[in-house]
Amino acid sequence: MARVVVLGAGIAGHTAAAFLRKWLNRRDEVVVISPQPDYNWIPSNIWVGVGLMKKRQVTFPLAPIYQRHDIEFRQARAVALWPEGDQQRSQAAVEIEWTLPTRAGERERIAYDYLVNATGPKLNFDATSGLGPGRNTLSVCTADHAEATAQVFDEMVERMKRGERKRFLAGVGHGSCTCEGAALEYVVNLEFELRARGVRDKAEITFLTNEYEMGDLGMDGLYIRRGGYITPSRIFTESLFAERGIRWTTKAHVRGVEPGVAHYETLDRGEGEAPFDMAMLLPPFSGVPMKAFSRTGEDITATIFAPSGFMKVDADYTKKPYEAWKASDWPRTYRSPAYGNLFAAGIAFAPPHPISRLRTNKDGVMISPAPPRTGMPSAMIGRTVARNIADMLNGRGEPAHTASMAEMGAACVASAGANPFTGTAASMTVFPIVPDYERYPEYGRDLNNTFGEIGLAGHWIKILLHHMFLYKARLRPGWALIPE
Amino acid sequence: MNTQSRNGQDWPGATTPTRGTLFLRTFLPWQICRFIWINLKMMRIIARSHRGMHGQGMTGRAGAGPDRAQAAHN
């Protein structure tokens, strides 16, 4: 009997756990450790944040589903890895701290044969003073954050109905943020809702981003064939904003937020201030902090984790200039080079370098997006890691299945207003996610498989995906047939 | 909506959609066709990405092999 422990029950961890259960022997144990009792379909938090959905529509309790599918669930957070075992026992173990209210604070070590780290990001609001819920800005990163944001949004709308003018600020709250696509989705949905509620004329909306130009999305932008031209994503993104009367500031690093004003510096224009009545700024991500110890108790955190807190895997982490970055630098199996039974999936793995060109301003402040790891690659990595572990438990020595972000594409739908008849969304595909200039010398990507368009059809697809992925996550009949 | 944006005064350099483009974005018959087309396009990407995931064949699901412990501790 073997035990596979999965840390995290988000898109990557939940997918990995579900496939492990499907592919492992019944005698083998699959254990999921996650600090929250619920699964959250994070992409739909955008709609919660403008009051179109409630938290219960984007979350569900994990325990009954895991119980039904014979997956052991422990509501706890992982705090340390003991990949060589400890003084008492030689088997690798993970140390957890329970968050289940009845056992809160209790610590325990769980032995494992294989471990998947799918702990996602630490929402690093502390990187910018005054940033985040409970301080001066709002967020939609969790369902609770999004509900609190919707409440403030409702209050703003009520005051605008009474004739007040309001300033809205949305975007990212630090020069090293990722997830610009989510911030963009939020701001266009906010604008759409203000129009739907009849108060658009009372609102001034600004988007603040660390991207060098609009449409970069942390992917170094993309090119699309349209109207007889090969057109950069900047053109479409600026058009989307201009059409909706949303102002934007690019190349910005938010230094601090005080009540009602965000202070930022840019790559080229020095300093600026963005005043607001309501601000939704996403935080930068770092790895979920975890320690690692050798058998003798020596701290080996730096062997397993990068300084950012993300886990080192089979990537080429050698420091190189932008021109020398290669598709082959990106990991393929997500296995730790230090311990062969340790894998990372989803946001938890350390990328070898950004995708967008690194840029710093005259004071040496880095202002460029970190690489995005969206839902589709996160789930595909989770599934691939599960497949390899199942194979290795069956006697295969080395992982044979791969899920490099430089070899896979992504399909993504960004809502631009939710209404079954008047709503729209930008549907996008890119192939591959990480540009490969050796295979596609001109644009880094296959233009036959990289496209984007805005329309009502995209909104229908977004709704379909919401229901389909929640169905899949609930592990209802036929769940495994739904692709990641 | 800020009408100034349409003539580019507030957003110089930004491309803005024509009336025809805006109309087609929510014109039901056209959007039904696009719905089918975009889905096919996305399925193609998904299929291509999944193809890339598979290694040199999968091992069948047998009982626990003798290499298990070794695999787990290498």
Ligand SMILES: Cc1cc2nc3c(=O)[nH]c(=O)nc-3n(C[C@H](O)[C@H](O)[C@H](O)COP(=O)(O)OP(=O)(O)OC[C@H]3O[C@@H](n4cnc5c(N)ncnc54)[C@H](O)[C@@H]3O)c2cc1C
């Ligand atoms: C607002 C927003 C909108 C987005 N929209 C889209 C979209 O439209 N399309 C798209 O493709 N992607 C979107 N994304 C990105 C997508 O949500 C991520 O790619 C995806 O959630 C990553 O999956 P993950 O499993 O790596 O991390 P997560 O989903 O964040 O899961 C991490 C899990 O680890 C758990 N955990 C945390 N700490 C510990 C610990 N110490 N021990 C154990 N478990 C722990 C967490 O509770 C959670 O269960 C969006 C992201 C945001 C923030």
